[in-house]
Amino acid sequence: MSLSDPDHDLVTAELGRDPTPAEAALFENLWSEHCAYRSSRPLLSAFDSEAEQVVVGPGDDAAVVSLPTHATDGEETYVAMGIESHNHPSYVDPYDGAATGVGGIVRDILSMGAYPIGLTDSLYFGGFDREHSRYLFEGVVEGIADYGNAIGVPTVGGSVEFHDDYEGNPLVNVACVGLVSSDRLVTAEAKTPGNKLMLVGNATGRDGLGGASFASEDLSEDAETEDRPAVQVGDPYTEKLLIEANEALIDEDLIRAARDLGAAGLGGASSELVAKGGLGAEIELDRVHQREPNMSPLEILLAESQERMCYEVRPEDVDRVRDIAERYDLGCSVIGEVREGNYVCTFEGETVVNVPAHFLAEGAPMNDLDMDEPTQPSRDLPDADLETAFDSVIGSPNTASKAWVYRQYDHEVGTRTARRPGDDAAILAIREAGTGLALSAGAIPAWTDAAPYDGARGVALENATNIAAKGATPHAAVDCLNGGNPEKPDVYGGFGAIVDGLADMCRDLSVPVVGGNVSLYNDSVAGPIPPTPTLAMIGVREGYDAPPLSVSGEGTLLEVGARGDALGGSTYLAAAGGSDRFPDLPADPAAAVEAVRDVAALDSTLATHDVSHGGLAVTLAEMVEDAGVEVSVESVTALFDETPGRVVVETTDPDAVRDAAGDVPVRELGTATADATLSLSVGDDELVRDAAAIRDLRDVIDRELA
Known part of the structure; x- marks a missing residue:
């Protein structure tokens, strides 16, 4: 690890001296792209994050929004x-890499005082x-399955996409929702x-060292071996104890502030916690409970060992926090206290870090990078046989059944799951409010590869349509913006286009983007x-019932x-x-979703x-079961x-559908039938597939x- 020359000069000018080795490593990690968003932050102002329902917006470990209450005595x-x-x-370690991603996002929810109730995972491979x-x-x-199942948080939705350009760099994007009341x-x-800083959870080891800087570099050809020490190792059973x-x-109202230990470990969590409050801290690193001997101060600061939380606690509450940690068999250390002035860390009586907290956490300069405007491809359509095209599209791994994936997840633990994976959106029963919470997550890389701006608009409309198809109103969103090396103008241009496309469509839909990750x-x-x-x-709706995906006949x-x-x-x-x-999207997307x-x-x-991935062909095939x-x-x-923003509806009253749709186009397609068969006429061509043949195609x- 090394601090770049320009950053080193900036730090030296601020401190009036050369940084210590521990300080240089802290700045290198906290000023990395992963932590400081140096290339993306200038673009993120495109998002609207304010709305009546937004309680906590971007900048915290997680966002918080209020839910409408439909129960007469609802909280x-x-x-x-x-x-x-x-x-x-x-990529380096698929099992531990994905598992600790789940653990990290769950702890972000814990940091807000919330209890986690649902996970989604969006996965992208070659x-x-x-x-x-x-x-x-x-x-x-x-x-994902082993960690999520062990901690008792259901994985209720997500997506899986395959595209050749993920071969050298898969994506694992995990989202979590949790419940919290205003008083908690x-x-x-x-x-x-004067308040104390306490570390609760697993002991600190050497795993995950330099994870933030590792996440801010291109993957090398030897990454699977050379970068293995930068990958954390998870312990879901300790995470479950930490949740409780x-x-x-x-x-017991013992926590004044909280931050989970993720990127840049203790150094990241503790400095960001005090910087956000305009304060400093004094931390004694040798008081951190450790699982390995002879750890250096730099290792203690930057290790990304999992299942750890940093809490601000009043002095009079320290013993009670320690008692609760012991009750759950968790490690606990009083590592320092909140103070005015600088962020200071000592080790064996020697000061190893003494820097302004705000400069460390927020002082990274933004990058000013060149950007090439992306272009769309020209039209060159194939002359394809209907049956061959249909079977190829229905049997594509991208449109195929993902039951193999979600069968491995416990998606009903917690007894809130009212609509399970495999439908357009999951629904969780928030009985405290009499409200159904709909969740949809994902992206379609073929869209954004062809047309970054319009494809990203389509991604937002597709997720909103998934929610609306189950009778819910889109309420809020968080995003995970993934891109390549921003120093390449064509790559940065594509990234900027997906930011603008996502932001513009969410604004058109009046959906605040309340947080996210880059x-x-x-x-x-x-x-x-x-x-x-x-x-x-x-999304939100009254009650938890929703129309099913499959036709009744x-x-x-x-x-x-x-x-x-x-x-x-x-x-x-x-x-x-x-x-x-890429196809034109609806002129009034909000009206389409409504x-x-x-x-x-x-x-x-x-x-x-809903109609999207694979078009009407896939939608109709998926509706054919019994x-x-x-x-x-x-x-x-x-x-x-x-084109997203569409659904196929089975109805006993077509006129009622037309009335409800208003000015949005409604087109008659045909009828549902008692036999489990898809009978399709396309111009002069006809195609028939029974449910068994469709299942065989989709079970690739x-x-x-x-």
């Missing part, structure tokens, strides 16, 4: 929500036909000089990843929403070859399913167009990984 209830990436660690991609895929899913809310802002201990500490330098010898704007969105099929006029970024073109621009929500809420609605559909569309483009992941 005022807040939802904490956050998202983070564990991309480089998951081509599924590649052995190395499947190895990473299996390891990541196993790591905690923030990461130190309050009062945190709840007990909040119950992960850059996702670049390897194989090249940069596609710009990938993962969005995790929540008793109604008329309608398509609600406007079709596009192009196939850029589609699964069809990926399978059949060719290129095209129409979908209102249609889903009708008593006459029997089933709803009953079937008989549908006619005019062209191959109409069948495989992936199960077959390959069995």
Whole structure:
């Protein structure tokens, strides 16, 4: 690890001396791209984060929004929500990299005083036909499953995408939501000089050293061996104890402020905690409970050992915090106190760090990088046979069943899961408020690879449509913005475009983006990843019931929403070859989402399913289980167009659907049938597939990984 020459000069000028080795390492990590957002922060002002429901916006460990109350005696209830990436660690060690990503985002929720109730994971890998991609895929899913299942937090949603450009750098983006009431809310802002700083949780070891700086560099060809020490090792059983201990500490109002130990370890958490409060601290590093002998002060400061929390505690409450930690068999150290002045760390009586806290936590200079405007591809459509195209699209790993993934997750622990994985959105029952909390998360890299700006707008609209398809209103979102090396103008231009696209569509939908994460330098010898704007969105509805995805066989099929006029970024073109621009999105996306929500809420609605990945072909195929559909569309483009903002509805009252949709287009597709068969007419061509044949096509992941 080394501090760059310009940063070293800036630090030296501020301190009036050369930094000590520990100070230089702290600045190198806290001023890294991963922690300081030096290339992305200048772009993030594009997001609107303020709204009536926003209680805590960007800048804390997690955001907090209020929920509407539908129960007559319902409590005022807040939802904490956050998202983070564990991309480089998951390449080096897929199991531990993904597992500790889950642990980290859960602790971000704990930092707000909230109890975690649901996880989503959005995963991106190289081509599924590649052995190395499947190895990473299996390891990541196993790591998420083992950690999430052990801590008792259900994984209820997410996405899995395969694209050749993730071969050298997969992405693991994990989001979490938790519940907290106004009287239990905690923030990461130190309050009062004289309060003690306490470290609760696992002992500190040498794992994860330099993780923040490691996450801010391109992956090297030898990363799987050379960078293994930068990957943390998780202990979910200790995390479960930490969850319950945190709840007990909040119950007794013992915590003034909190921050979990993630990137840059104790140095990052403690300096950011006091800097946010405009204060300093004095920390005795040799008082930190350790699991390895002879650790240096730099190692104690920067180790990213998992399952640890830093708390600000009143002096009179220290013994009680220690008692609760002991009750849950957790380590506990009083490591220092909040003070006026500098951030100071000592080791064996010697001062090893003495710097202004705000300068350390917030003083990194922003990068001013060149940016090339991305362009869209030209039209070059293939002449594909209907049956071949249909089978290729339905059998694509990107549109295939992801049941192999979510079967490994305990998605019902906690007894709140009202709509399970596999539908457009998950729904959690927030019984305290009589409110259904809908969750959708993901991105479609083929869209943003073809057209970063419009593709990112499509990602936001797609997530909002998923929520509306279950009768919920989009409420708030957090994002995980993933890009390659920003020092390359074309890469930075694509990244800037996804930021603007996501921000513009969320603004059009009146969805505040209340927090998020940025992960850059996702670049390897194989090249940069596609710009990938993962969005995790929540929605709210009265009650927990929602129309199912599968048809009942008793109604008329309608398509609600406007079709596009192009196939850029589609699964069809990926399978059949060719290129095209990204389709035009609805002129009034908010009206489209509201129409979908209102249609889903009708008593006459029997089933709803959004249209996006794979177009109508995939939507209809997924709706065929115990009953079937008989549908006619005019062209191959109409069948495989992936324009979001649309749903297929099975209804007993088509007029009610048209009334609810208002000015949003409604098109009759055909009817649901009693037999479990998809009968499809496309112009003069016809195609018939029964449910068993469709399942066989869609079970490609199960077959390959069995």
